[in-house]
Amino acid sequence: MVTPSKKMLGVLLLCPLWAGEAVALPSDYVNTLRGSNSGGGYSRGNTFPATAVPFGFNFWTPMTDANSTSWIYDYNRSAIQAFTISHMPSPWMGDRQTFQVMPQTGSVTADRASRGAAFSHANEIARAHYYSVRFNNGLQTEIAPTDHGASWRFTFPSTSSYVLFDTVDGKSGSLTIDQANGVVSGYTDHSTGWGPAPRMYFYARFSKAIAESQKVSGQRAVTSWVRFSTSPGEKVTMAIATSFLSVAQAQSNLEQEIGAKSFDTVKQEAQNAWNALLGKIEVEGATEDQKTILYSNLYRTFLYPNSAWENVGGTPRYASPYASGHPVKTGKVYVNNGFWDTYRTTWPFYSLLIPTRAGEMIDGFVNGYKDGGWVTRWSAPGYANIMVGTNSDVIFADAYLKGVRNFDVAAAYDSMLRNAATYSSDPARGRKGMDRSIFLGYTPQDRVGESTSWSLEGYLNDFGIGQLAQALGKTEDAQYFLNRSLNYVNLFSPSVGFFRGKNTNGTWRTSDADFKANRWGCEYTEGNAWHYSVLAPQDGQGLANLYQGRSGLANKLDAMFSAARDYDVGCYGGVIHEMKEAYDVNMGQYGHSNQPAHHTLYMYNYAGTPWRTQQRVRDVLNTQYQSGLGNGYGYLGDEDNGELSAWYLFSAMGFYPVSMGRPEYAVGAPYFTKMTVHLENGKDLVINAPNVSDTNRYIQGVSLNGQAYTRNYLPHSALANGGTLDFTMGASATNWGSGASDLPPSLTTGSAAAQPLADVAKGGIISASADNAASGEGSAQGFDDNSLTKWLAFQSTPWIRYQLAGGAKTVKMYTLTSANDFSGRDPRSWTLQASNDGSTWVTLDTRTGQDFPWRYQTRAFAVNNNTAYSQYRLQINETHGDSITQLAEIELLGR
Known part of the structure; x- marks a missing residue:
């Protein structure tokens, strides 16, 4: 098979016959089971098979554990206990605003273990736009999503057929069955440990008359069932929609999105929506497995963040998750994002491929600032005291500098200032330790744990604020925050050759003798000193100068790969899953399994050794991503909101946004012989590497729109305006892109370390x-x-x-x-x-x-x-x- 051209894709999107086409559609390659063979002790993605529309309001998924709010689907389990509405951004953040549906035959069973229906993965179809499973007892469930709703189709094998409604233990709610009109409606109250979420209302109607209904006594708040009189093999459809505003709005959402549409029509429209996005990238020279990886990664990238607003009589409205009592506001809001993860890859990916949607989503998070006074660090959906850095700062700045304008820039800038210039007594809002860190030039470890991570992420975000301030003509702010972004020098210890934790009085957390580069935790978040050893991409030359020059930086990066891959559990006090996954990456101390390392390979460009980037990026693309077909694998480490997936997509294209806050990309090397990126402005970015292979992984020469190109970085305008990149690849490393004038720009020039005010x-x-x-x-x-x-x-x-x-x-x-x-x-x-x-x-x-x-x-x-x-x-x-x-x-x- 070949991937369709843009013109062919447009034709196929109008065709209702998906099966048996001679040309596969991008959505046909999506495998939503990738990463679901995971748990709290080991992650191959920690994903679940979410069927949804892109950036949708709801997820729809099977549950192998109907009482879990974390690992709701385990690939290794052989029975499904329910299907659920989900809003889970990550198993570590937990699910919320849920409601369960379980079809049954013969007799109704409320007990979860007893009602679990055995199935085989051979009888399961898990796509972005469609989920289907046929249980061993012959009963089949199919789900096709809309934004706020879904169409379900049950095929019952007997004459006595039931649909059970349920929710997670201990969650309150109410359910009403209108048997005469075939309608089920109500609400559930289901928040997470990160704070209250708005109430979720639901409204569902069936295509067949309800023969009987009952509330199950002694069970959970909404546990009820309806029975249908069916003939063997009869299909019954259920249209359902949800709302955070009211039952009436849930009904309105259903009418807006489904109405009288058939199941197949809803399914086709969902597939069209996905193909419109997945089809933005065409690939040649990829195996079938590689296409599964590519398009499944695109699915994950376009799955988050999620809309949380509704169309109320033509006006966008939302129940604010950021203000007490969840008042209803006018506008659009987006949720479900861990910015510490996603700022590195998914947001710059949106700015390049879908800049208008990127601006709308950014504005959705800015609306959260207007409601609650701060932008969330981790939206789940409100304020969560987890992870480090206020990385919305650099996300907003980067988008603006790349031409995204359709968001409230003034309010976004205010949110950045508040993060970077004010102390917050609430650990879930703003940066920690700001009462001291502003004035010390670093976050002190004796006051704030994971202080080195807080500091280094802070410098990156200060750089973004400085860049945006400069673009907005706020010269004093620009001078101040760009100066602060150089404070990374305050935490570099020449005696050990790493960034390390420092106390309020200026002493290091440990003595030199006690320092261990492979010790996890303490001053580092989910990593060790190796993982944070080059986290200053805003000033690559200044970083190199700390390592005694570009050759020293190259040697430091090489040493990371040659180091033993063992680990010291450090301040964690025991093994956490990230340690095991980093070990299994099997690349020394390079931990591709977690986000702090994801810029690392591209720092070779600042060292003047881009051939190392070319060599090692291909190694990672070859070994760290799997199709998951037949085993539920996919990644090493948590695939947080599409971040690991977007790293793959950028790296396969041959460039990467290593210095967020600058409208540029470091050049790696293409992975496929040809990729065509269809841009929102109607232009195409064509990336040709006709002789690329595992052997021919080194750049011999590059041309941009027919002109020889020697710089090892690309300006955003060269990509966003469309054009052609031609790569000549070979089996031997060359000095392409290694000249002093070919390196990416830095704040520091010359050979001395930065000296911030x-x-x-x-x-x-x-x-x-x-x-x-x-x-x-x-x-x-x-x-x-x-x-x-x-x-x-x-x-x-x-x-x-x-x-x-x-x-x-x-x-x-x-x-x-x-x-x-x-x-x-x-x-x-x-x-x-x-x-x-x-x-x-x-x-x-x-x-x-x-x-x-x-x-x-x-x-x-x-x-x-x-x-x-x-x-x-x-x-x-x-x-x-x-x-x-x-x-x-x-x-x-x-x-």
């Missing part, structure tokens, strides 16, 4: 016109690197002065941080002055009409100054109306 107000003498030292709110608290303390002056126009230790220094920026108390006490207007003798003062900066929208907010101000001074004085000229002045922290940033 830092607070020079350390160890000096502080004085003020008004002090409140007796109450612990004196002038010293204004310079103590802690935004939870403050300088409180019982004046509306006080001054505070700092005499530097060690002589004069040049201050280029300064920061002021609002305190906890009334905003009326915040400075509104002020002057910064400098002196070398304490009597003659020079005005460096004057500000008026300034605001601090949030408590504990740090704002930065640039100073046009090249002179070194030994004393600096801040004169407050006006507050926001109060007679008392407060500031939590003052920094003088210089060198």
Whole structure:
């Protein structure tokens, strides 16, 4: 078989006869069982066979454990206990807003173990647009999805046929059966441990009259059944839809999306929807298994995030998961995303292939910020205290810089500022440790666990904020956050050659003698020092300089692959599944099984050795992804919201977004002889590598639109505007792309390590016109690197002065941080002055009409100054109306 052309695909999408076509459709290759041979102790994806429309409101899936809210489908089990509506983003986050359906024959059984129906995978079809299973007893269930609903078709083998309705133990709800009209409706309340979710309402109707119905006593809240009088082999359909607003809206959703459509029509429309997206990539030179991997990965990438809004009389409305009581709002909202995972691959993939939808989804998360004051770190659907980094920051910035504009950029930028510049007392909102990390230049391990990961992810996101600020003309913010993105140097330890955890007082978490690069946890999230050893792609040259130059960076990367693959359980205290999977990757300490490593191979481009990228990326593509046909395998490690899948897709195309926040991609090498990417603007990106193979994996030369191309990175515009990339491949490594002018750009130029501006107000003498030292709110608290303390002056126009230790220094920026108390006490207007003798003062900066929208907010101000001074004085000229002045922290940033 061959993959259809775009023109042919358009013809086939109109054809109702899917089976027996001479040309396979992309959706025919999707295997939703990939990754389902998993559990809490070992992950080959930790997925479940979700049938849905792209980015849909609901998932529809079989359950081999009808009382699980995590591992609901296990490939190794031989019986299905229910089919369910699901909204599960990950087994680790758990399911919510569920409702179960189980067809039965002969007699009804509510007990889950007893009602489980035996089946064989040979009688199971698991596609994105269609799920079907024929049980050993002859009963068949088929499901075809819409956005908010699904059409079900049951084929009953006997005259006594039932459909049982159920929910997970302990979950409340209500169910009403309108036997006369063949309708079942009600609601379930099913949240997760990450906070309450809106109530889910459902409305279902059957194609056949209900002969009998009953509520099952002594069971769960909604456990009920309906019986049909059927002839053997008779088909009964059920149309069902859900809503987070009301039963009436669930009924409306059903009418909008299904109405009087037949099961086959619904199935065809779902397949059309998937082919429209899956068909964006055509491939030549792929085996049948490779096509299964490719299109199944596309399915996973386009499965998340999920819409959570509904069409109410032509207006988009949603029950907000971010505000107390879930008030109904106007607009669109999206949920189900772990940004720590997905910022690396899926979001840049959306910006390239479906930029309009990307903007709509981003705006959906920005709406969450408007409702709840913060963007979630992990949407499930509301705020969850899990994983590190506020990675929506770099997602939003990257999309904007790649031309995505259809989202509220101003609100998105505000959300980024709040994440990066304010302390949050709620561990589920914002970045942890911001009361100290802003001023120390790193997150201290003695205050925040996994501190090195928090720090490194913070620098990446600060880079994204700086890039967006620059694009929006916010020059002071750009200067400040780009400077902060260089603070990775603060955590690099030359004595051990790794990034490592540092305490508040500046000491390392461990002594050099006790440091182990293969020790998991402690200052690292789901990894060790090796996994985080090159996590500074925003400044590849500066990173190389820490390793004594480009050759040193190349050697460090090589050492990662040659290192023993063993692990020390470290602060986890025992083996976690990520350790076992990383071991089984069998590539030294390179852990492709988890997200922190996914940029690593492309860092060879910064080292000037892109042939290593070409070599190793192909090794990963060959060994770390499986079709899952016949065994439920697919990945090593958790396939979080499409992230592992999108890594494969980018790498197979021959490029990768290694430095998020820059509109560019590092070049790897194509995996197939030809890939054609159909872009949203109607143009095609054609990637040719006619002689590529496992042997011919090295680039000999590249041309872009017929012109020789030597840089080992590609600008976004070269791809997004369509064009042709021609790769000449060979069996020997070459020096293509290795020249100094061929490397991706970095913040640092030259051979020295980065030297970010830092607070020079350390160890000096502080004085003020008004002090409140007796109450612990004196002038010293204004310079103590802690935004939870403050300088409180019982004046509306006080001054505070700092005499530097060690002589004069040049201050280029300064920061002021609002305190906890009334905003009326915040400075509104002020002057910064400098002196070398304490009597003659020079005005460096004057500000008026300034605001601090949030408590504990740090704002930065640039100073046009090249002179070194030994004393600096801040004169407050006006507050926001109060007679008392407060500031939590003052920094003088210089060198």
